[in-house]
Amino acid sequence: MQIGLLGYGKMGRAIETIAQKHGHRIAWRITRENRQTLSPELLCRADVVIEFTRPDSAYANVMACLEAGVPVVCGTTGWLEQLADAETWCAQHKGALLWASNFSVGVNLFFALNRFLAQLMDERPEYRPDITEIHHVHKLDAPSGTARTLAQDILAQLKRLDNWSLFPTPPGPGDLPITAVREGEVPGTHTVSWSSPVDEITIEHRAHSRTGFAAGAVLAAEWLAGKTGVYRMEDVLGI
Secondary structure, three states: OEEEEEOOOHHHHHHHHHHHHOOOEEEEEEOOOOHHHOOHHHHOOOOEEEEOOOHHHHHHHHHHHHHOOOOEEEOOOOOHHHHHHHHHHHHHOOOEEEEOOOOOHHHHHHHHHHHHHHHHHOOOOOOEEEEEEEEOOOOOOOOOHHHHHHHHHHHHHOOOOOEEEEOOOOOOOOEEEEEEEEOOOOOOEEEEEEEOOOOEEEEEEEOOOOHHHHHHHHHHHHHHOOOOEEEOHHHHHOO
């Protein structure tokens, strides 16, 4: 395939390396320095676009791809308030959009495990959940998109909770506490703990590098090419 890279930071470079190992070609690379060159003609040189940029530019980038008729895989987090609008436009105009808070195959298996455990815990009110996520100091949003997904999946299963709160905001009786830590160059660690008066159950995912995220994004791009519709990574993985 011809893949367009909309965003060419550390993730973009990691995606480029893996895409080329898979036999794909990079049609173009858009950075902050050459953003003015983005046009429908340029976009259409790619069979699929992979977008990893900033929360304040993601919506415009995704819409530019959709309006040009080019499938787009988006991994930017922190813009969920606008995602539904992009997905609605995509569905109405038969575009192709796949957004994920995390493209790592391991993280998406972790999501499935989290949903299953939360379902079991709906009948165990003595257990109280909390989430901790740790990322590098360059990450702009908090909590991470992955932590938000974990929280939303827990809230969907647990009748006794109805919202999440980010430390240091004190959680209310119906809140799921999330702690976001920014330190060093940590690629990403997410921990979900369920504590009772007598014990604790913890599940955790630790990323060793960006390679897993990049490999998942390339896998998603390969899967999305030639399709129309709105998708998630669970569609790609069949989970």
